[in-house]
Amino acid sequence: xxxxxxxxxxxxxxxxxxxxxxxxQGDFFATSSGMPEVPRVKLPHPVAGTGEDKMxxxxxxxxxxxxxxxxx
Amino acid sequence: MSLLDAASEHDALELLHDLDCTDGxxxxxxxxxxxARMVLATGYEPDLVLGxxxxxxxxATVDKVATAAVMAGCTPDHVPVxxxxxxxxxxxxxxxxEMQATTHCTAPLMIVCGPARHACGEIASGFGALGPxxxxxxxxxxxxxxxxxNIGGARPGSSxxxxxxxxxxxxxxxxEDEENSPFPGLHTTLGYEPEQSAVVITGAExxxxxFFTGDRDDPNSAESLLNVIAMVMANPGSNNVHLRxxxxxxxxxxxxxxxxxxxxxxxxxxxxxxxxxxxxxxxTMRRINPMLFMQGINADDxxxxxxxxxxxxxxxLKDPSRILVLQAGGSGLYTMxxxxxxxxxxxxxxxxxxxxxxxxxxxxxMTL
Amino acid sequence: MTKVLDPTNETKPAEIxxxxxxxxxxxLTVGLLDISKPRGDRFLDRIEERLVERGLRxxxxxxxxxxxxxxxxxxxxIATKCDVVIEAxxx
Numbered sequence: 397x398x399x400x401x402x403x404x405x406x407x408x409x410x411x412x413x414x415x416x417x418x419x420x421q422g423d424f425f426a427t428s429s430g431m432p433e434v435p436r437v438k439l440p441h442p443v444a445g446t447g448e449d450k451m452x453x454x455x456x457x458x459x460x461x462x463x464x465x466x467x468x
Numbered sequence: 469m470s471l472l473d474a475a476s477e478h479d480a481l482e483l484l485h486d487l488d489c490t491d492g493x494x495x496x497x498x499x500x501x502x503x504a505r506m507v508l509a510t511g512y513e514p515d516l517v518l519g520x521x522x523x524x525x526x527x528a529t530v531d532k533v534a535t536a537a538v539m540a541g542c543t544p545d546h547v548p549v550x551x552x553x554x555x556x557x558x559x560x561x562x563x564x565x566e567m568q569a570t571t572h573c574t575a576p577l578m579i580v581c582g583p584a585r586h587a588c589g590e591i592a593s594g595f596g597a598l599g600p601x602x603x604x605x606x607x608x609x610x611x612x613x614x615x616x617x618n619i620g621g622a623r624p625g626s627s628x629x630x631x632x633x634x635x636x637x638x639x640x641x642x643x644e645d646e647e648n649s650p651f652p653g654l655h656t657t658l659g660y661e662p663e664q665s666a667v668v669i670t671g672a673e674x675x676x677x678x679f680f681t682g683d684r685d686d687p688n689s690a691e692s693l694l695n696v697i698a699m700v701m702a703n704p705g706s707n708n709v710h711l712r713x714x715x716x717x718x719x720x721x722x723x724x725x726x727x728x729x730x731x732x733x734x735x736x737x738x739x740x741x742x743x744x745x746x747x748x749x750x751x752t753m754r755r756i757n758p759m760l761f762m763q764g765i766n767a768d769d770x771x772x773x774x775x776x777x778x779x780x781x782x783x784x785l786k787d788p789s790r791i792l793v794l795q796a797g798g799s800g801l802y803t804m805x806x807x808x809x810x811x812x813x814x815x816x817x818x819x820x821x822x823x824x825x826x827x828x829x830x831x832x833x834m835t836l
Numbered sequence: 837m838t839k840v841l842d843p844t845n846e847t848k849p850a851e852i853x854x855x856x857x858x859x860x861x862x863x864l865t866v867g868l869l870d871i872s873k874p875r876g877d878r879f880l881d882r883i884e885e886r887l888v889e890r891g892l893r894x895x896x897x898x899x900x901x902x903x904x905x906x907x908x909x910x911x912x913x914i915a916t917k918c919d920v921v922i923e924a925x926x927x
Binding site for chain 3: 402408445448456
């Protein structure tokens with residue numbers, strides 16, 4: 397989250413992939429960094445350690461939202 | 469500072485609980501009068517900024533810190549230690565923003581050194597000093613936590629992501645037992661004069677008990693004691709073995725420091741010996757956490773360890789000065805080892821700040 | 837009536853404006869920043885495949901450790917090589 401905010405500060409559109417467990421922390425970081433609308437895509441929690449099949453499924457599910465958030 | 473209205477002190481407490489401004493326990497209500505008196509005890513202007521507290525980047529002004537001290541139940545005598553502690557943890561080397569936000573359980577352990585142990589307390593250094601029953605230890609440590617919650621904005625599950633936390637996140641404050649210790653004051657090793665006072669702060673897990681029975685007739689007693697402490701420092705589940713180069717606190721009881729004294733060892737000797745002995749084998753790391761170990765949390769792990777033999781040893785830390793060694797606690801069989809988080813841009817470095825005594829302004833109606 | 841002083845931080849951060857986004861990602865380079873959480877790279881491999889299937893150009897970056905913010909040099913490298921960035925995996 398903090399990396400995508402620093403990259404956005406350099407003028408590059410950025411999106412952070414954040415799992416649902418960490419969404420509230422993301423809200424907090426976004427607000428306290430002065431970028432409450434920082435673009436984020438929500439993933440189920442956890443992703444890492446759930447196995448290759450699950451990771452592939454999540455990747456397919458979220459790619460359209462990523463593309464949508466990065467373009468207007 | 470803004471004011472909140474409540475019909476009574478009872479309602480005010482409920483309001484502070486509802487606003488997530490407490491640690492879950494009742495607090496002393498920070499009325500304007502109480503806070504004003506606490507500000508006077510600091511000797512500073514209320515709007516002086518002591519530092520910026522992450523992760524909210526809150527301004528730790530003297531009046532907000534005094535508010536935390538009032539809520540925690542501090543007396544004016546305690547507040548110089550709270551002010552020094554806030555200054556210490558706001559130093560960039562402490563990585564407060566990352567530390568408050570981490571999923572690891574870590575809390576600032578405050579070690580009070582020098583005359584302030586008596587002048588600001590009595591801050592306990594003996595039996596049960598890290599447990600209940602010591603007002604100064606309890607209130608001072610709690611004031612720092614309330615500042616971290618309310619000024620730093622660390623709230624469980626939204627900005628403080630510690631998976632479990634630990635009880636030291638309520639309060640975690642101890643004094644060094646300087647008078648009975650074979651070592652010089654811990655603060656003097658950090659450049660302070662013995663007559664100065666300082667608070668030394670390290671991010672720490674809960675104390676891990678280390679059992680050891682000394683034997684006056686055994687010439688290898690000190691050797692055995694150092695070995696067992698080093699083994700606890702290299703506990704295979706700890707962040708210290710996975711991330712390495714963090715800090716470790718070793719609080720020895722008077723019987724254990726006596727073993728060290730009889731062996732003719734200084735604090736620096738103990739630090740060096742522990743750094744040398746606190747190791748884990750590459751084979752153990754491969755077995756316990758192959759993915760983390762080989763992918764490498766530390767950037768160079770993969771290249772360093774991919775060809776290493778199973779019996780090769782990894783040192784938990786290279787720099788002996790990252791081991792804080794001091795005496796405190798009652799006389800007996802146990803030394804306490806506090807592992808640490810070891811992450812953050814500066815590896816959550818050990819920080820310290822002078823405790824300024826004799827700064828207090830006169831408080832109306834109070835004899836100082 | 838009891839008057840209670842607000843114990844919380846009352847300073848407000850300066851707002852960072854949202855960066856303008858391109859109309860479409862066609863012909864642009866997408867940076868994939870791996871924050872080095874365990875197995876995050878496997879997940880990013882899958883994301884990369886999906887983006888490439890859509891005809892996008894992808895550049896991969898990995899910060900040295902998830903325990904620290906990305907170094908300034910890496911952030912600048914990303915900013916010079918990429919048009920948009922995806923950061924993962926923040927758990």
